Amino acid sequence: xxxxxxxxxxxxxxxxxxxxxxxxxxxxxxxxxxxxxxxxxxxxxxxxxxxxxxxxxxxxxxxxxxxxxxxxxxxxxxxxxxxxxxxxxxxxxxxxxxxxxxxxxxxxxxxxxxxxxxxxxxxxxxxxxxxxxxxxxxxxxxxxxxxxxxxxxxxxxxxxxxxxxxxxxxxxxxxxxxxxxxxxxxxxxxxxxxxxxxxxxxxxxxxxxxxxxxxxxxxxxxxxxxxxxxxxxxxxxxxxxxxxxxxxxxxxxxxxxxxxxxxxxxxxxxxxxxxxxxxxxxxxxxxxxxxxxxxxxxxxxxxxxxxxxxxxxxxxxxxxxxxxxxxxxxxxxxxxxxxxxxxxxxxxxxxxxxxxxxxxxxxxxxxxxxxxxxxxxxxxxxxxxxxxxxxxxxxxxxxxxxxxxxxxxxxxxxxxxxxxxxxxxxxxxxxxxxxxxxxxxxxxxxxxxxxxxxxxxxxxxxxxxxxxxxxxxxxxxxxxxxxxxxxxxxxxxxxxxxxxxxxxxxxxxxxxxxxxxxxxxxxxxxxxxxxxxxxxxxxxxxxxxxxxxxxxxxxxxxx
Numbered sequence: 001x002x003x004x005x006x007x008x009x010x011x012x013x014x015x016x017x018x019x020x021x022x023x024x025x026x027x028x029x030x031x032x033x034x035x036x037x038x039x040x041x042x043x044x045x046x047x048x049x050x051x052x053x054x055x056x057x058x059x060x061x062x063x064x065x066x067x068x069x070x071x072x073x074x075x076x077x078x079x080x081x082x083x084x085x086x087x088x089x090x091x092x093x094x095x096x097x098x099x100x101x102x103x104x105x106x107x108x109x110x111x112x113x114x115x116x117x118x119x120x121x122x123x124x125x126x127x128x129x130x131x132x133x134x135x136x137x138x139x140x141x142x143x144x145x146x147x148x149x150x151x152x153x154x155x156x157x158x159x160x161x162x163x164x165x166x167x168x169x170x171x172x173x174x175x176x177x178x179x180x181x182x183x184x185x186x187x188x189x190x191x192x193x194x195x196x197x198x199x200x201x202x203x204x205x206x207x208x209x210x211x212x213x214x215x216x217x218x219x220x221x222x223x224x225x226x227x228x229x230x231x232x233x234x235x236x237x238x239x240x241x242x243x244x245x246x247x248x249x250x251x252x253x254x255x256x257x258x259x260x261x262x263x264x265x266x267x268x269x270x271x272x273x274x275x276x277x278x279x280x281x282x283x284x285x286x287x288x289x290x291x292x293x294x295x296x297x298x299x300x301x302x303x304x305x306x307x308x309x310x311x312x313x314x315x316x317x318x319x320x321x322x323x324x325x326x327x328x329x330x331x332x333x334x335x336x337x338x339x340x341x342x343x344x345x346x347x348x349x350x351x352x353x354x355x356x357x358x359x360x361x362x363x364x365x366x367x368x369x370x371x372x373x374x375x376x377x378x379x380x381x382x383x384x385x386x387x388x389x390x391x392x393x394x395x396x397x398x399x400x401x402x403x404x405x406x407x408x409x410x411x412x413x414x415x416x417x418x419x420x421x422x423x424x425x426x427x428x429x430x431x432x433x434x435x436x437x438x439x440x441x442x443x444x445x446x447x448x449x450x451x452x453x454x455x456x457x458x459x460x461x462x463x464x465x466x467x468x469x470x471x472x473x474x475x476x477x478x479x480x481x482x483x484x485x486x487x488x489x490x491x492x493x494x495x496x497x498x499x500x501x502x503x504x505x506x507x508x509x510x511x512x513x514x515x516x517x518x519x520x521x522x523x524x525x526x527x528x529x530x531x532x533x534x535x536x537x538x539x540x541x542x543x544x545x546x547x548x549x550x551x552x553x554x555x556x557x558x559x
Contacts, residue, residue, distance in 0.1 A: 067079060069093065069094055141187050141211070142185065143187055144182065145182070164199035170201065171203055185208065186201060186203070188200055204235075209266065219254045220255075225255070227241070233327055238274070242255055252277050295320040298313055306339070310348075312345055313345070318342065360375045377410075389411060391411075441463065451492070461510050463503065466503055468496050
């Protein structure tokens with residue numbers, strides 16, 4: 001059968017649109033069929049069910065009207081009687097549809113315009129889906145593009161098969177782009193939105209710098225050197241921690257390159273941002289000391305539970321350790337994930353003397369001993385009456401100037417003091433009306449029970465209705481500032497895990513949850529923790545860079 005010119009032209013149009021928009025040809029043909037169906041409905045009535053089919057080889061258009069098979073016809077445009085349907089096809093039944101051929105349609109101007117809108121809409125949707133599918137898997141890549149326009153400080157980038165946006169806050173400070181400029185940026189998000197897929201680029205993201213190093217340093221690309229952490233103050237300074245998996249390769253030297261050529265290439269792309277490259281170390285103290293370079297550190301004291309570290313530096317190194325506007329210590333904190341408190345040797349000495357005096361006064365008043373004995377206990381590292389009361393008595397007797405009888409007497413006085421204190425707390429708890437049931441909740445001390453009673457938490461149901469934040473406090477933003485709000489048990493050195501455990505135990509005691517449910521929840525949490533630890537043990541490559549940093553200053557690289 002000969003194929004008419006109009007039919008051939010229809011297929012050629014479908015092929016051309018598919019090639020131009022980089023979408024499947026069948027999608028275009030489906031859009032044409034939908035357009036023809038809409039035009040046919042405007043001709044035969046909007047309530048009529050029309051089906052259009054286009055032969056993908058010949059371009060032949062076939063129109064059919066679908067009629068619903070019913071017992072009694074109410075609308076002849078959409079329904080057909082069962083008797084009439086069986087005369088056409090004896091096997092047809094109620095609820096089926098009969099296809100009735102329609103003559104070729106002569107499109108009018110309005111119908112053609114309506115059909116065009118359907119085609120444009122369908123093709124645009126297909127193009128958006130194609131663009132989203134293409135770029136959603138490219139999150140984490142660095143791509144090149146050409147600046148198309150600048151709108152209110154946001155840069156619109158032509159990236160070939162679509163447009164992307166670099167928002168004003170994702171540009172390096174003082175960075176200016178004009179139409180036609182080439183730009184390199186990091187794809188950090190792709191979203192499907194009403195107006196089409198939105199591709200968001202960034203030049204300030206920490207992983208942008210990590211990816212640049214991967215492009216400049218072959219050892220990183222090959223996996224010989226791993227980027228463990230990155231922290232940036234975009235346009236000013238950055239720190240990057242690197243680890244070599246080959247003991248014969250110096251990770252810092254490899255990233256610096258011959259006469260600083262490799263790091264200089266990254267610095268040039270980041271508008272002169274100074275980069276400290278430091279060796280990563282699994283020992284937190286060593287890593288933090290490295291991260292604070294170029295400052296010298298005299299001593300560090302770690303608190304693993306709260307993930308904070310006290311760093312003591314010489315008096316003349318304080319400003320260098322803190323950095324301009326706190327930049328150095330802030331970046332080091334981001335890089336290591338630890339909170340860092342910096343003090344001078346003089347401040348640290350003064351604080352130690354103050355703590356020593358406080359402990360001495362505590363022992364002197366509580367144990368009814370003279371000043372010399374209290375100072376001896378404090379100087380040996382005892383920090384509380386509980387330690388004195390329950391430590392091995394031989395440890396007290398080993399203090400110079402003490403004998404076994406003295407040690408026994410001191411320990412007896414400590415235990416007597418604690419018993420008196422416990423009795424006083426018990427009376428306070430009873431006066432406040434705190435339920436005896438609360439004394440059976442693991443993790444709660446008598447002092448904590450009194451604190452709960454003062455905050456009107458007196459029954460097991462009251463405690464079960466609390467959240468962890470109610471006990472240990474929380475932080476919130478007020479008038480642009482971060483404010484710490486104390487909880488009922490703030491000051492009792494409870495961690496969030498401790499507070500959650502206390503609340504869950506109360507809910508079990510109150511009958512809100514079954515013990516089996518608590519065991520299942522704890523098992524799930526344990527599995528999640530184990531999975532996180534295994535991910536950490538597997539190492540963090542450049543695709544999973546933290547917002548953190550490390551050192552080997554720009555001036556060092558030039559040397």
